Amino acid sequence: QLSSAFRNWSLSLALYAQGRPGPDSFSSSAPLSSVDWAAGDRASPYAMAAQIDVMEVVFLGTMSGAPPAGGRNQTCTALRMDNAVWLFDCGDGCQGQIQRSKVSAANIKRIFITHLHGDHCFGLPGTICNVAVSTGAHLEREPLVLIGPTGLRDLCRVTLGATYCRLGDFKYQVIELADIPEPAGLPPGYSVQPDALHMNEVPGMVVHPNAAGEWEIPALPGDRGVTVRAVALPHTVPTVGYVVTEGTRPGKLDIARVRPVLQKHGLPPNVLSKLKAGEHIPLPDGGSLAPEDFVGPSPRPRRVVILGDTNGGEAAASAGQGCDLLVHEATNSCIEADIRAGFTYARVEEQTVAHGHSTPQMAAQTALAMQAGHLALTHFSPRYKGDTSEEGAAVMEEIVSLARNVFGGPVTAARDFDALLISIGGAVSMSAPAQPR
Numbered sequence: 001q002l003s004s005a006f007r008n009w010s011l012s013l014a015l016y017a018q019g020r021p022g023p024d025s026f027s028s029s030a031p032l033s034s035v036d037w038a039a040g041d042r043a044s045p046y047a048m049a050a051q052i053d054v055m056e057v058v059f060l061g062t063m064s065g066a067p068p069a070g071g072r073n074q075t076c077t078a079l080r081m082d083n084a085v086w087l088f089d090c091g092d093g094c095q096g097q098i099q100r101s102k103v104s105a106a107n108i109k110r111i112f113i114t115h116l117h118g119d120h121c122f123g124l125p126g127t128i129c130n131v132a133v134s135t136g137a138h139l140e141r142e143p144l145v146l147i148g149p150t151g152l153r154d155l156c157r158v159t160l161g162a163t164y165c166r167l168g169d170f171k172y173q174v175i176e177l178a179d180i181p182e183p184a185g186l187p188p189g190y191s192v193q194p195d196a197l198h199m200n201e202v203p204g205m206v207v208h209p210n211a212a213g214e215w216e217i218p219a220l221p222g223d224r225g226v227t228v229r230a231v232a233l234p235h236t237v238p239t240v241g242y243v244v245t246e247g248t249r250p251g252k253l254d255i256a257r258v259r260p261v262l263q264k265h266g267l268p269p270n271v272l273s274k275l276k277a278g279e280h281i282p283l284p285d286g287g288s289l290a291p292e293d294f295v296g297p298s299p300r301p302r303r304v305v306i307l308g309d310t311n312g313g314e315a316a317a318s319a320g321q322g323c324d325l326l327v328h329e330a331t332n333s334c335i336e337a338d339i340r341a342g343f344t345y346a347r348v349e350e351q352t353v354a355h356g357h358s359t360p361q362m363a364a365q366t367a368l369a370m371q372a373g374h375l376a377l378t379h380f381s382p383r384y385k386g387d388t389s390e391e392g393a394a395v396m397e398e399i400v401s402l403a404r405n406v407f408g409g410p411v412t413a414a415r416d417f418d419a420l421l422i423s424i425g426g427a428v429s430m431s432a433p434a435q436p437r
Contacts, residue, residue: 052224052246055302055422056080056431057325059414060097061089062378062386064309064331064357065119068093071387073416074119075379077306077327078103079244084222086110087127088242088306088327094123095130101417105134109222113148114308115239116155121148125159132170132200142221143171143202147230149238150176150206151189157198167200174204177215177230180238214319215240231319233310236356241307241316243323249424250276251296258294302422305370309379311353313366324426326372329379330413331357335398360399364406374428375403376412376420386415 057079063072074091078098085107087094098105108131113121128144135141146152153174197203207215215230225247230240253276262269271281271289281289305320306327307313313328320326334348345361352359358366360377367375377399384399385392396413403411410428412420421431 051249052081052226053424054080054082055246055304056419057304057306057327057376057422058101058103058419059376059378059416060087060094060101060103061091062380062414062416062418063091063119063382064329064379066382070382070385071392071416072380072382072385073097074123076123077378079304079306080107081224081226083107084109086112086244088112089114089120089308090122090124090127091119092122095126097416098127098130105130108144109142110145110147110220112228112242112306113146113152114233114241114306115235115237116149116151117237117309120308121152121155124155125163125165128156128160128172129165129167132167135170141170143173145173145175145220147175147217147228148177149180149240150178152176153204157196157201160198160200165198165200171200171202173202175217176204176206177240178206178208180232180240182238183234183236186237212319229319231316233308233315234312234356235309239308239310241305241310241313241320243316243319244304244306246301246303248298248301250278251298254294254296258289261289299425302424302426304422305372307366309356311356311358311362313358313363314369317366317369320370320372322371322373324373324422325376325420325428326363326367326370326374327376327378327414328363328366329358330360330363330377330399330403331355331379331381333360333384333399333402335395335402360403361406364403364411367403367407367409372409373426374410374412374420375407376414377403378414380413388415 057077060078061073061076063074068074073093075089076091076094076097077088079086079088080103085103087108090111090113111124111127113124131144146156153176156172156174205218207217209215213232217228217230219227227245227247229243231243233239233241253272258272258275265283267281275281275289275291276295278291280291283289303320303323304325305316305323307316307329309329332348332352334343334345338348349359363375363377380386384395400411400413417433419431419433421429423429
């Protein structure tokens, strides 16, 4: 059974989205599996001011399609914000990559799925169990929140239910993104028991697109002002990319200027935190200290864009405009070895687009349209090695050059366990790799 705290938290969040009363007056005897969160609904009551210092992207898996090979695992990207970790996609073998890296499973709070192809979600059931075990099966924590296209809820219920998963008091919650455009001719998805909660599942939500055609992910406890929007991408199945934007953080407090004022009026130092947070501080003589007189401008919020598989990343250009880091797939390339074998770039691009994917040059065009500060390529074909051999390094450098020649800015071809640090202000740099343990 859900504890009272978890039940109140889940029902309050779900019912608040509908403008309905809280759990004290909730009387339905039927299990609540999801509620609609329509564009224009009131904001979540859990939004908080952002105070994030470390923002780092860790690549746990950088390969497309086939089973892990050539030093690469299937797609999984971690966004670390101080001690909180958000995963983006969860390919097969993801939980093993987490255990071998510096990413802590116990710190995973959200898992965002871009689309329901197996190389992006087959590792999800095991990762859910890994998070549950890592945090302690009977240790109360906020539910693990899973966000993704319609069908994600069924995927979790079927796999966890059919395998008799019992995760103690651990809970997860699913937020599904409704009405993602479907490619023509796509067969209908399979659905099971839409109203039956798994024993470890708490009520979730269904989010509908707003007037701009974007999905605004509701703010949840612990998000600290970080906002997430999903945007539809062209692929062979319903697919989205995610735009993660840091909340406004306070500017720098001019200590040298404010200290004499505090001493003159006998004010304690603890008023500084209030002043920096934007509060006016009353003075004994009837005046006040105004934040704008002592606090500098807020730094530009950091923005990271992580796209799913696509042959048209420009669809996210508006939502991700000015991002500090764009993570974009580059499944196939036309490198020198391909040209010697008789291929041309036009032929490679045509075949890549037909399968719903991108080349490094296409990713670079998206980075240009988005005015991104840094482009990180991932989701490579298994034929591109991800090891540190001379051959592998040469191929990756060639792929980087193909993108850089179009983009003009900094480009990284990610290997498993590479990590990129986004500093306050937006500068992106390679950080200490999340080396296997």
